[in-house]
Amino acid sequence: MNDATEVLIVGGGLHGSSSAFHLARRGVRATVLEADYVGRHASGVNAGGVRTLGRPLPEIPLALLSREIWHNLADLIGDNGGFVPSGQIKIAESEAELDQCRARVALLEAQGFTHERVIDRDTLRALEPALAPHVTGGIFVERDGYALPYRTTTAFRLAAQRLGARFHEGTPVTRIERRGQQWFAHTPTGTFSAPHLVVTAGAWAADLARQVGEPVPAHPEGLMLMVTHRVAPFCRATLGATGRPLSFKQFDNGTVVIGGKLIGIADLAGRHGEVDFARLVRSAQTVTDLFPHLRDLGINRAWAGVEAFIDDELPVLSRSRRADNLTYSFGYCGSGFQLGPICGRLVAELVLDGHASLPLDAFAIDRFEHAGHSDATHAPVTATASH
Numbered sequence: 102m103n104d105a106t107e108v109l110i111v112g113g114g115l116h117g118s119s120s121a122f123h124l125a126r127r128g129v130r131a132t133v134l135e136a137d138y139v140g141r142h143a144s145g146v147n148a149g150g151v152r153t154l155g156r157p158l159p160e161i162p163l164a165l166l167s168r169e170i171w172h173n174l175a176d177l178i179g180d181n182g183g184f185v186p187s188g189q190i191k192i193a194e195s196e197a198e199l200d201q202c203r204a205r206v207a208l209l210e211a212q213g214f215t216h217e218r219v220i221d222r223d224t225l226r227a228l229e230p231a232l233a234p235h236v237t238g239g240i241f242v243e244r245d246g247y248a249l250p251y252r253t254t255t256a257f258r259l260a261a262q263r264l265g266a267r268f269h270e271g272t273p274v275t276r277i278e279r280r281g282q283q284w285f286a287h288t289p290t291g292t293f294s295a296p297h298l299v300v301t302a303g304a305w306a307a308d309l310a311r312q313v314g315e316p317v318p319a320h321p322e323g324l325m326l327m328v329t330h331r332v333a334p335f336c337r338a339t340l341g342a343t344g345r346p347l348s349f350k351q352f353d354n355g356t357v358v359i360g361g362k363l364i365g366i367a368d369l370a371g372r373h374g375e376v377d378f379a380r381l382v383r384s385a386q387t388v389t390d391l392f393p394h395l396r397d398l399g400i401n402r403a404w405a406g407v408e409a410f411i412d413d414e415l416p417v418l419s420r421s422r423r424a425d426n427l428t429y430s431f432g433y434c435g436s437g438f439q440l441g442p443i444c445g446r447l448v449a450e451l452v453l454d455g456h457a458s459l460p461l462d463a464f465a466i467d468r469f470e471h472a473g474h475s476d477a478t479h480a481p482v483t484a485t486a487s488h
């Protein structure tokens with residue numbers, strides 16, 4: 102099952118599809134192996150937030166560049182993914198929370214980042230007049246927005262296929278191994294091989310990294326979302342809160358999607374997430390505190406998707422430190438949709454150039470060894486890879 106593939110990609114979420122696209126764009130034959138179907142998990146069911154606001158510092162250069170791609174996505178892949186540049190606001194509900202916002206923006210400005218802006222109460226209420234009067238201000242990022250997750254992931258997949266990438270759905274990789282100059286990915290329907298391997302397996306990726314002797318302190322969570330019935334337009338921006346979990350947006354069709362890293366139940370072995378309705382009630386309370394006129398609005402649907410979290414809340418985007426020609430991109434901690442377009446490009450650079458055009462040290466797979474998470478019993482699979 103070789104087909105002269107040069108790069109095998111394990112996992113057909115947004116990151117696998119974007120990696121396949123960017124590799125294909127550079128003339129490389131990539132094959133994606135997907136256990137279920139493309140976009141089945143986090144990449145197809147997330148809240149669609151295209152948010153640079155509130156990112157950890159090491160992610161900001163990636164998020165800013167990714168956002169520029171979002172604004173021109175149709176030029177790149179022939180579909181804009183339903184991207185709406187709605188702006189994103191992080192709301193403060195007290196003076197203390199507004200002070201936190203000021204401190205955050207001051208910290209960013211000291212690092213040379215000017216994309217987040219503090220706004221006062223009047224500006225906030227001018228932007229979103231339906232907000233409850235107790236709000237005190239917040240942080241505004243005008244060029245952020247939201248998009249449609251399944252459409253975006255599918256668009257990357259189709260664009261990759263047009264350039265020659267292959268996708269095999271219903272093809273779970275049970276074991277990876279390197280022999281000679283080739284990687285082998287074993288599946289129930291046969292073994293695939295190629296000189297390069299990329300692991301973009303989301304919440305399941307850490308298992309594959311462990312097979313290579315690179316343990317990562319990762320755990321899955323079932324993140325929940327709910328969508329309301331239609332209601333007359335009242336909110337333009339995508340909203341978050343400073344003091345409590347919230348992600349909130351109203352679509353053009355009037356429905357409101359509510360989330361914000363709400364933890365439900367992740368069933369990794371069963372490959373699905375489940376809703377914890379008691380926890381959703383708390384989130385609904387946040388929404389009605391901010392928008393009292395929604396008190397009687399019905400919830401149409403709720404769901405949960407399985408997402409990979411890493412203890413230090415940063416992804417792994419890195420060449421392997423133990424095996425040749427192995428690249429990882431996973432563990433996006435509830436914020437990887439926005440990063441999908443740029444991270445695929447960075448994966449292609451890591452695979453083909455051995456290094457990336459943006460600083461990725463904070464995302465190295467061996468960073469946990471220095472933090473005391475090392476599993477020293479594993480020997481390298483081959484000679485140390487070049488980075």
Ligand SMILES: Cc1cc2nc3c(=O)[nH]c(=O)nc-3n(C[C@H](O)[C@H](O)[C@H](O)COP(=O)(O)OP(=O)(O)OC[C@H]3O[C@@H](n4cnc5c(N)ncnc54)[C@H](O)[C@@H]3O)c2cc1C
Pocket residue numbers: 111112113114115116117134135136137138139140141142143144145146147148149150151152272273274275301302303304305306323324325326348360405406407408430431432433434435436437438439440
């Ligand atoms: C409810 C929810 C809301 C979210 N909201 C946002 C948001 O608003 N903004 C944002 O930026 N991010 C958000 N995220 C996070 C974002 O969805 C993820 O970070 C991103 O989609 C991760 O993409 P991925 O390709 O790494 O993983 P996934 O989409 O999980 O894809 C990994 C794929 O690998 C496959 N796979 C796993 N193991 C194997 C194997 N052994 N063999 C073959 N295939 C395998 C899986 O079946 C899966 O399809 C949210 C996530 C959830 C769940």
